[in-house]
Amino acid sequence: MKTLTTALLLTLLCSSALAGPGEDRQKSFKKVLLSFEPVGVMLRDGPFRKDQFIKHADALKAAAPAPFLLFKPGTIDDVSRAKPEIWSQPARFKAEQDKFISAVNALQAGAQSDDLAAVRNKYAAVAASCKSCHDSFRGPKR
Numbered sequence: 001m002k003t004l005t006t007a008l009l010l011t012l013l014c015s016s017a018l019a020g021p022g023e024d025r026q027k028s029f030k031k032v033l034l035s036f037e038p039v040g041v042m043l044r045d046g047p048f049r050k051d052q053f054i055k056h057a058d059a060l061k062a063a064a065p066a067p068f069l070l071f072k073p074g075t076i077d078d079v080s081r082a083k084p085e086i087w088s089q090p091a092r093f094k095a096e097q098d099k100f101i102s103a104v105n106a107l108q109a110g111a112q113s114d115d116l117a118a119v120r121n122k123y124a125a126v127a128a129s130c131k132s133c134h135d136s137f138r139g140p141k142r
């Protein structure tokens with residue numbers, strides 16, 4: 001029993017050591033993408049299913065803040081694409097986050113609307129905020 005517990009503990013320790021902060025952040029952003037992507041596909045290619053759209057927009061709002069809890073200083077590891085400017089220019093990074101979160105909230109709040117042109121604009125504002133932050137704060141693929 002005791003060996004079993006030790007083995008289990010070791011496994012847990014090892015797996016958490018392998019999944020470092022870079023990977024954790026990337027996973028968390030991938031969860032954001034998981035709801036953002038279908039929203040874009042529906043708006044671009046259709047068919048537009050309002051009930052589905054609202055579900056994805058709700059999931060996007062729920063997932064959006066999570067990655068930003070994972071940017072502790074000193075966490076650029078060998079998989080991370082985070083740039084040092086995240087920590088050397090915290091006010092700029094925070095402004096990008098705030099812009100992103102309000103764009104996501106506006107999209108989710110407008111998801112009920114039948115004015116698809118307005119919804120598309122809200123989607124475009126979110127996409128622009130992803131890109132704007134990536135351009136400044138995400139480095140090249142490793």
Ligand code: HEC
Pocket residue numbers: 021022023025026027029030032033036079080081082083093096097100126127129130131133134137138141
């Ligand atoms: C405020 C900044 C910021 C915003 C806004 C942002 N990202 Fe990112 N994103 C990052 C950073 C920094 C990383 C790199 C994290 C790491 O590797 O440690 C990243 C990583 C990712 C990844 C992981 C995969 C990879 O190759 O890096 C995906 C997917 C991603 N972002 C998608 C999105 C999408 C989609 C949006 C908008 C809906 C978005 N991000 C908004 C900063 C941001």
